[in-house]
Amino acid sequence: MVEDEQKFEELWRRLGLSVDWSLTYTTIGVRARRVSQRAFLRNLARGEVYKSEAPTLWDVDFRTAVAQAELEDRELAGAYHRLTVHAVDGQGADGLADIVVETTRPELVPACVALVAHPDDGRYQPRFGSWVTTPLFGVRVPVLAHHLADPEKGSGIAMVCTFGDTTDVVWWRELDLPVRSVMGSDGRLVADPPGEILEAGTADTYAELAGKTAKQAQKRIVELLRESGELDGEPRAITHPVKFYERGDRPLEIITTRQWYIRNGGRDPELRAKLLDLGRDLEWHPAHVHQRYESWVEGLNGDWLISRQRYFGVPFPVWYALDADGRADYENPLVPSEDALPVDPASDVPAGYTEAQRDQPGGFVADLDIMDTWATSSLTPQIATGWVDDADLFERTFPMNLRPQGPEIIRTWLFDSVVRAWFEHGVLPWSDTTINGWVLDPDRKKMAKSVGNVITPMPLVEEYSADALRYWACNGRPAVDTAVDSGVMKIGRKLAIKILNLSKFVLGLAGDASDDPALLTSALDRSMLVALADLVDEVTAAFDSFDYARALERTERFFWSFCDDYVELVKARAYGNAGDAGTQSAAAALRAALSTLHRLFAPFLAFTTEEVWSWWQEGTIHRTPWPDSVGLRPGGADPLVYEVAATVLTAVRKEKSEQKRSLAAPVEHVLVRESDDRLAALRAAEDDVRDAGKIAVLDTEVGEYIVKVELAPPEPK
RNA sequence: GGGCGGUUAGCUCAGCUGGUUAGAGCGCGUCGUUCACACCGACGAGGUCGGAGGUUCGAGUCCUCUACCGCCCACCA
Numbered sequence: 001m002v003e004d005e006q007k008f009e010e011l012w013r014r015l016g017l018s019v020d021w022s023l024t025y026t027t028i029g030v031r032a033r034r035v036s037q038r039a040f041l042r043n044l045a046r047g048e049v050y051k052s053e054a055p056t057l058w059d060v061d062f063r064t065a066v067a068q069a070e071l072e073d074r075e076l077a078g079a080y081h082r083l084t085v086h087a088v089d090g091q092g093a094d095g096l097a098d099i100v101v102e103t104t105r106p107e108l109v110p111a112c113v114a115l116v117a118h119p120d121d122g123r124y125q126p127r128f129g130s131w132v133t134t135p136l137f138g139v140r141v142p143v144l145a146h147h148l149a150d151p152e153k154g155s156g157i158a159m160v161c162t163f164g165d166t167t168d169v170v171w172w173r174e175l176d177l178p179v180r181s182v183m184g185s186d187g188r189l190v191a192d193p194p195g196e197i198l199e200a201g202t203a204d205t206y207a208e209l210a211g212k213t214a215k216q217a218q219k220r221i222v223e224l225l226r227e228s229g230e231l232d233g234e235p236r237a238i239t240h241p242v243k244f245y246e247r248g249d250r251p252l253e254i255i256t257t258r259q260w261y262i263r264n265g266g267r268d269p270e271l272r273a274k275l276l277d278l279g280r281d282l283e284w285h286p287a288h289v290h291q292r293y294e295s296w297v298e299g300l301n302g303d304w305l306i307s308r309q310r311y312f313g314v315p316f317p318v319w320y321a322l323d324a325d326g327r328a329d330y331e332n333p334l335v336p337s338e339d340a341l342p343v344d345p346a347s348d349v350p351a352g353y354t355e356a357q358r359d360q361p362g363g364f365v366a367d368l369d370i371m372d373t374w375a376t377s378s379l380t381p382q383i384a385t386g387w388v389d390d391a392d393l394f395e396r397t398f399p400m401n402l403r404p405q406g407p408e409i410i411r412t413w414l415f416d417s418v419v420r421a422w423f424e425h426g427v428l429p430w431s432d433t434t435i436n437g438w439v440l441d442p443d444r445k446k447m448a449k450s451v452g453n454v455i456t457p458m459p460l461v462e463e464y465s466a467d468a469l470r471y472w473a474c475n476g477r478p479a480v481d482t483a484v485d486s487g488v489m490k491i492g493r494k495l496a497i498k499i500l501n502l503s504k505f506v507l508g509l510a511g512d513a514s515d516d517p518a519l520l521t522s523a524l525d526r527s528m529l530v531a532l533a534d535l536v537d538e539v540t541a542a543f544d545s546f547d548y549a550r551a552l553e554r555t556e557r558f559f560w561s562f563c564d565d566y567v568e569l570v571k572a573r574a575y576g577n578a579g580d581a582g583t584q585s586a587a588a589a590l591r592a593a594l595s596t597l598h599r600l601f602a603p604f605l606a607f608t609t610e611e612v613w614s615w616w617q618e619g620t621i622h623r624t625p626w627p628d629s630v631g632l633r634p635g636g637a638d639p640l641v642y643e644v645a646a647t648v649l650t651a652v653r654k655e656k657s658e659q660k661r662s663l664a665a666p667v668e669h670v671l672v673r674e675s676d677d678r679l680a681a682l683r684a685a686e687d688d689v690r691d692a693g694k695i696a697v698l699d700t701e702v703g704e705y706i707v708k709v710e711l712a713p714p715e716p717k
Numbered sequence: 718g719g720g721c722g723g724u725u726a727g728c729u730c731a732g733c734u735g736g737u738u739a740g741a742g743c744g745c746g747u748c749g750u751u752c753a754c755a756c757c758g759a760c761g762a763g764g765u766c767g768g769a770g771g772u773u774c775g776a777g778u779c780c781u782c783u784a785c786c787g788c789c790c791a792c793c794a
Contacts, residue, residue: 073793080794103794116794148792158794167792241793291721295790407788444729446787475730479722481787485729487743490756494742497756505753542733553731557741567753575752650760657760660748 011458015466016606018622023384027376028314033342035383036376037317039424041335043262048423049306051330053258055162055169056305059245060187064309065259066245066252067372068266068302069412076242076251078104079235080154083225085115088131088140099124099132099143100232102154104240106225107189107217108161110137110197110206113177117157119145124157135230136221138200144175163254166243166301182209183253189217214253258330260307260316260369264419266300278418283432285546286479289407296411304416306375313370317343319350326361334364378416381429400430407435407479434546437481444483455484467605468492474552474604495556496608499601502563503612506590509574514584515591517634521581522573523684525589526634527641528566532558532593533633539600540626548603555600562593565646572691582687596627640681645689648672648682648707652693655709666712667695673703 012019025032043049056065083106085099101115112134117124127143134141148167149158160171162179171177180194193206208224209217225231242251265272276297284290307316317336320328334350336343345366349355357363379387381400386393399421405413414433421429440446441453448454461469464486471492476482520526535558542551567590574590576583595617602609602621613621648670656665670693672682679700682689690698696712 101794105794148794150794154794160794165792165794167794170792171794243793286722288721289789292789295720299790301792410789477730483729485743487729491742494756498754501754501757503753508753547733550731550733553741557731560741563754564758571752653759654761657748662749663759664749 011461014458014461015470025383027373028312030342031389032376032379032383033314034388035379036314036371037341037343038338038388039379039382039420040371040375041317041338041341043423044333044335046423049260049262051258051260051333053256055172055254056257056259057166057243057245057252058185058255058257059248059250060185060253061248061250062245062310063185065257065305065307066248067305067374068300069304069374069415070246071243071252072246073241074244075239077237078240078242079237080104081106081222081225081235082155082232083109083135083159084230084232085132085134085159086138088133099127099157100155101157101159103159103164104238105161105164105214105218107209107212107214107221108164108182109134109159109221109225110139110189110193110209111161111164111180111182112137112139112141112159113162113172113180114141114160114175115143115157116146116149116160116171116175117143118149118151119147121149121151121156123151133200136205136224136228137197137202139180139194139196139202146171146175162256166254169254179256181256182206183214183255185255185257187250187253188213214251259305260371261303262306262375262419264300264304264415265297266302266304272297272300275415275418275422278422278428282418282428282430285432285434286477289410289435289479292407292410293415296415304419306372307369308372310370313373314342314376315344315346315370316367317341317345318367319345319353319364320367322359322361322363322365324361328365333367374412374416377413378420380413381417381421382424398425398429399427401432403430403433405433405435407437410435432546435479437476437479439476440481440483442484442486444481460484460486460489464489464493465496465607467496467608470604470606471495471552474548477549478546492605495559496605498559498563499597499605499608499612502567503594503598503615505567506594507616509587509590515588517588519581519584519588520634522570522585522589522688523638523641523681524566524569524645524688525585526637527639527643527681527685528562529589529592529632529634530637530639531642532596533629534639536596536600536627536629536632540629543603551600552604555597555604559597559601561646562597565649566593566642569645569649569685569688569692573688592632596632599624599627638681638684640678641684644674644678644681645685648689649692651707652695652709656711659711661711661714664694665714667693667709668712669697669699669710670695671699671701671706671708673701673706673708675705676702 009021040049057068057071058064059066080102081104082100082102085101087098099115115132117128119125119128124143124145128145130143131140132143133139143157148170149156160168160177162172162177162181163169172179180196182189182194184190188211189209191210193203193210197203197206205224208220212220222231222235244250245252263271265275276294279290279293279297282290319334320330321332321334322328336348336350346368349358350364353364359365381398382388385398385400387398403414403417417429421427438446441455445451445453457469468489469492472485472488473482475488520529535554538554539551542548542554570586570590573582574586578584598609598613598621606622609621613624617624652667652670653663656663672679674682679702682700686698689695
């Protein structure tokens, strides 16, 4: 893990990310533990966190409870087994017909506590309230009605087991059914059968299953059912979605355990509504990802389970008093004072007790569970802003501006952070969030270790440069998946080189020229600066709305046209006599433009711009003020001059290219027919256009747009 | 089952509140090097904007329906 951290830090430094490395923390570090435990204790004191014994989704390999947010569905092969459930003598309005139920989990027949059908289902209405006995085990269970039963599914009547899936939990709770659990925390059927099976005298049958995994038990029970004649036909293969722990390999079981929960609106409509409101107050970039938050919060079906039965993590700062019989008092946990934090209940002792009383009747016992990492990560804003140890910093930086993160952890990191900040501070932890997309492999496939298509950034940095990688990354829009594309990185590299070359040119010809705006006597120069000022406004607005990709695109577009057109147009004038007004104007405009472009590109090409900035400025560009369009925008400038001059120059280049002539080829005559105002603009830059195009005579006339170019005949070889 | 994105040139993608002949880069073709740039430049070819209706003087841009791709959510016996 430490190695991974170093690798990330090395990469991020190499990429020039402006991280304050003094603020890094680990979730089990002292600061994070103190924050986690303090927030927990305060949640506990206010009743926002509670401990409860309840059916819990459980990973049998990790042997820990898991939270709703850590679930994922996987499509799994399974089979419907048609089982015969027997009518009980003297019950049933229409005689003693057996009932056929379909189940994908026949191994849970010993855990069956009821059958349920839809209240409107005529087939089963006569049976509601009657009793039946389960196959193989002969346990009496009621037939009940519940609206969640789907008449279309299977035989229309479901076997409720404790617990086969989350619907069973709902039925168990809402129909007030008993617990008859057989699944152990190790994923194997427990050794001793439920009491009802003992009473029914079928313990020997259960013994055939005890100790087996779900899969093994299913195989065996199907054999037993077949032998007893209670399997109706052969199992019918299906595929169906099954809940998994996102990092687990076997389907989750549901077992009853005592766990810590934080209220998150999952069973409290008022809190849920408040959290939805907070989600609406948050500025999402892009806006539509907010929908994910909405559907997640609306779909919550329980509080946030934060305890884990693992070894490494932040411990709960809690002990329980033991009574004279050694029973723990879970209702009244013993807690430390805040200034004692962090504590480890496994080695620290609660106030008023001694170590000798640990695990002794009349003494105390530690809570040995640890917190889910999200219980700590949900406090990142509080950890980073010094909530427990730097009141001044906290005052100035909380709530924060921005949470940048991935889409897959909206339901965990983002949502949990909102919950914690709301409980503790009554506000959102940040005003804005940006959601990134995924990086896909060059074939637009999701990267996965199992597929072997994972590409790490460092080799790309080494091949194309950090700025090229940044350029590629900045071309990916927020929340849009972006494929690794060396072509785009090459363009970034090209752009960086172009900036170096342009800077060399500008600084080479006007070494220490003045920036005095009064020197801007050329209409073309002023026109270009107007366009540049407009660009600054547009790019600033794009950054303000977190649309960095747009900011880059606009800057880049201006830059290339600046190099191709403006620089070519003013080159002759710029090379002129340093004392001439035209030369001074060009130099001043070029330098103003260069300074602005350097700064506009700085967020993207951090290293290139830092280098060229150092050629002529003091200090780092990354702490230089952002360009100001007001100061840049010259008075009395006509934006048309630059545009029309560039258009004519392009037309001249096109003619030369079509004649397969050099760009340096002389032009005898050019006729520009244009509207009056555009011709006026062109005349304002006429000398520059003639110089740049090597044009001898430039005529203009008002009319429908046309540029007619007559080249001088080629020189004989 | 509910919802959110996407579908624009061979490829990767822009196209903001509807407005003149739909853009960029790559790739492709042609041409061009004394004077910032061959780690280059210029120019060009290439698109029924997924499909069908509709609103409008005008739709890639708005509305309805629909197809396919990706994703999220859901109590999926």
